[in-house]
Amino acid sequence: MSHSPFPISIPRQRRGSAILLLLLSVLLLLAACTQPGEVAVASSGDAPIRVVTTIGMITDVARNVGGEHVEVTGLMGAGVDPHLYKATESDVNRLLNAQIIFYNGLFLESRMEDVFAQIAESKPAIAVGEAVPVAERLASPQYAEHFDPHIWMDVKNWQMVAEKIRDELIAFDPAHEADYRSNTAAYLAQLQELEAWVQEQVKTVPEQQRLLVTAHDAFHYFAKGYDFSVYAPQGISTESEAGVEDIRRTIDIVVEQNIPAIFVESSVPPDVVEAIVEGARARGHEIRIGGSLFSDAMGEDGTPEGTYIGMIRHNVGTITSALRGE
């Protein structure tokens, strides 16, 4: 496991979100005043449950599990970096209007934690990442007392998340329990198939070549689940930037270990990875950018990579073919 060279403290950006939080408090109060007697437990009638989610991976699971009984609004689309994302005014309105909120937690959406904490007082706001048992979570290499939030990189974790979302929807809307169970069983079967495919693909890369170098540290669960090593000059959150020394150290590693390819990420600017490629080439090591991986955001809606399963297939296909030297 790599360790970030930047043991920095967490910028909480409290001041920036203070006004939004105040707005939220007022709106919550108004909502409470104008809807006396309405309880959070739904759903009479067959109007779909209004679900709001953060990252696309969670949006996708919630749609698969909830099926026709939910209307899911995802706040973060393709290319959006959840580490840096702040709730906009229209997000706050969506959150207020939601009946259930699913977010990753484990400090992924670090700038929305206060908003979720406040919302959780009036409706279910669930950190689905907590479905992964503590013993199986990885420590953040960067922030003491935090876990690495990038749990979706191991399909086995995402199966637990699907079950968590199923259980929360059943608790909220017991009338449709049978549907939630059958939707989830069907989706889990697809995830099981995906897991088997990933296991098969990673075996095609010789063991000594299983080193994944990316800009930021999103792939530790992938490494743990599929027997890779990872190295990232930028650390686990994109809030810290890679410095000259981090880049030089990464160049040493790719040259010494004769790594044929490193990877950019769809939600992180490519300049750090480009600098590593340039530096390694200047030392006579032939290396290329092996492709773009989806780390903290999925692809565009309507493309295969705009689904969790398609995103994982893309990443694994890209990583394994580039590291085999193809």
Ligand SMILES: [Zn+2]
């Ligand atoms: Zn990340």
